[in-house]
Every structure is written in C-alpha cells, then in structure tokens.
Amino acid sequence: MRVPPLRHVPAAMTTAASTVWRGLLRLLAPPCCLGCGAPADDGPVCRSCLRRLERADADDLAARLAALPGPASPFEDAFALWVFDQGGTLRRIQHTLKYGNRPAYGRRLGALIGQAHRASARPRPDLVTPVPLHRVRLYERGYNQSALLAEGLAETLGTPCHPEALRRIRATRSQTTLSRRRRWENVFGAFEVAVPEAVTGRRVLLVDDVLTTGATATAAALALREAGAAAVDLAALALARG
Numbered sequence: 442m443r444v445p446p447l448r449h450v451p452a453a454m455t456t457a458a459s460t461v462w463r464g465l466l467r468l469l470a471p472p473c474c475l476g477c478g479a480p481a482d483d484g485p486v487c488r489s490c491l492r493r494l495e496r497a498d499a500d501d502l503a504a505r506l507a508a509l510p511g512p513a514s515p516f517e518d519a520f521a522l523w524v525f526d527q528g529g530t531l532r533r534i535q536h537t538l539k540y541g542n543r544p545a546y547g548r549r550l551g552a553l554i555g556q557a558h559r560a561s562a563r564p565r566p567d568l569v570t571p572v573p574l575h576r577v578r579l580y581e582r583g584y585n586q587s588a589l590l591a592e593g594l595a596e597t598l599g600t601p602c603h604p605e606a607l608r609r610i611r612a613t614r615s616q617t618t619l620s621r622r623r624r625w626e627n628v629f630g631a632f633e634v635a636v637p638e639a640v641t642g643r644r645v646l647l648v649d650d651v652l653t654t655g656a657t658a659t660a661a662a663l664a665l666r667e668a669g670a671a672a673v674d675l676a677a678l679a680l681a682r683g
C-alpha cells in the first residue's frame with residue numbers, strides 16, 4: 442500500500458475537520474432564507490425571495506464603468522445580475538458569502554449568474570477567472586468569494602475556470618469611504634497576470650461580487666488586456682444602486 446507523504450496529512454485533517462464543523466453548524470443552525478428567514482435548504486434565499494430580487498440594468502452598469510477616471514473601459518461586454526442596496530437582501534447575501542463560511546452559497550450564486558448570462562445570449566468566454574483577493578485577506582477569510590462565484594458560473598457555462606490567473610500584488614485599503622477618483626487611484630496597478638499562457642489570445646470573463654464604481658474590476662481587466670487577452674468581459678453578482 443502506498444503511504445501518502447507526511448506533508449499531505451495536515452491538509453487532509455484540516456479539510457475533514459472543517460467538513461465536520463460545517464455539518465455541525467448546519468445541524469445547530471439550518472440555513473434560513475436571507476430574505477425572509479423561512480427555511481431554505483438550498484440557500485441563500487428561498488424561491489419567492491429569489492424572484493423578487495431586482496435585476497440590474499445594463500445601461501446603469503455601462504454608465505458606471507464609463508464614469509471612471511483613467512483609460513476607456515477595458516470591457517467589451519459587462520453584466521451584473523441584481524441591484525445591491527445597503528440594508529437589502531443582497532447586502533445580507535454578500536455579507537454571508539464573505540464572512541459567513543458558506544462556500545456552497547458562492548457556487549450556487551455563481552450558477553444563477555451563469556443561467557442569466559446564458560439566457561441573455563452574451564458572448565461566450567474561453568476562460569472564467571475571478572477578481573483575486575490579496576493573499577493576506579485570503580488567509581484571513583479562508584476563501585475568495587468571487588472565486589466561488591466564478592466556479593459556479595464556469596460550470597454552468599461549460600467553460601474552464603482558472604481561479605488564479607490573476608494575482609493581487611498590492612494590498613489595498615478598504616474602498617468603502619473613498620470617492621470614485623480615490624478608489625481608482627487605490628486599485629490602479631494592484632493586479633498582474635500570474636499565468637500569462639492561460640490568458641493570451643483568449644476571451645476572458647472576469648467575475649466580481651458587488652460592483653460599486655467598478656474600479657477594482659477595471660484595474661484587474663487592464664492587467665488581463667496587458668497580458669494579451671483577446672477580449673475581457675465582466676460578470677458580477679450585483680451592482681450597487683447609484
């Protein structure tokens with residue numbers, strides 16, 4: 442019998458422990474709809490709350506991206522699924538996705554983006570990749586919520602997903618209190634392509650969770666274009682109400 446190298450044991454144990462822990466959490470606190478609180482096994486929202494979520498407007502998103510300072514928008518096509526309001530259901534979904542240790546929600550939401558993307562006959566990408574977190578933040582959170590969205594979306598589209606094609610080379614300060622211009626200055630040049638051969642000559646679909654000014658996604662897309670991506674499109678879970 443082949444014995445696995447010792448260095449693999451801790452990772453396996455960590456995974457098993459986290460699976461057990463998540464199972465316990467589900468028993469103690471079964472998933473509730475983040476919209477109405479009713480039981481929602483599939484989470485994060487029940488079917489009726491899902492139907493009530495407001496869809497984002499493509500023109501609003503295009504105008505938001507065009508209003509950024511700096512170069513023209515690097516996106517050929519841009520899509521956001523829902524509208525994000527402070528205090529609304531999407532806010533609770535985003536918070537649970539980022540901090541609530543529910544990675545399955547990320548893949549499920551990604552699949553919903555994928556279904557809407559497919560239904561709208563948008564250009565089909567060669568590759569799906571998320572806006573990356575800086576490694577320090579990734580370590581703190583345990584996962585990148587946008588990478589989970591990207592996995593669910595890619596699976597629905599039947600497209601390869603490369604979760605680490607991009608790299609965040611600079612930790613950026615929190616954007617929440619910054620103006621549009623300061624947000625842009627904060628993230629410009631914060632990304633580089635880690636795997637150029639995955640990107641060069643390809644049509645890449647970049648995935649983000651919630652777009653506010655679009656500065657972060659735009660900075661990431663510029664890095665993809667610089668590395669030779671044939672085109673870069675954008676898909677996001679939500680667009681913050683302007």
Ligand SMILES: [Zn+2]
Nearest residue numbers: 474477487490
């Ligand atoms: Zn509900």
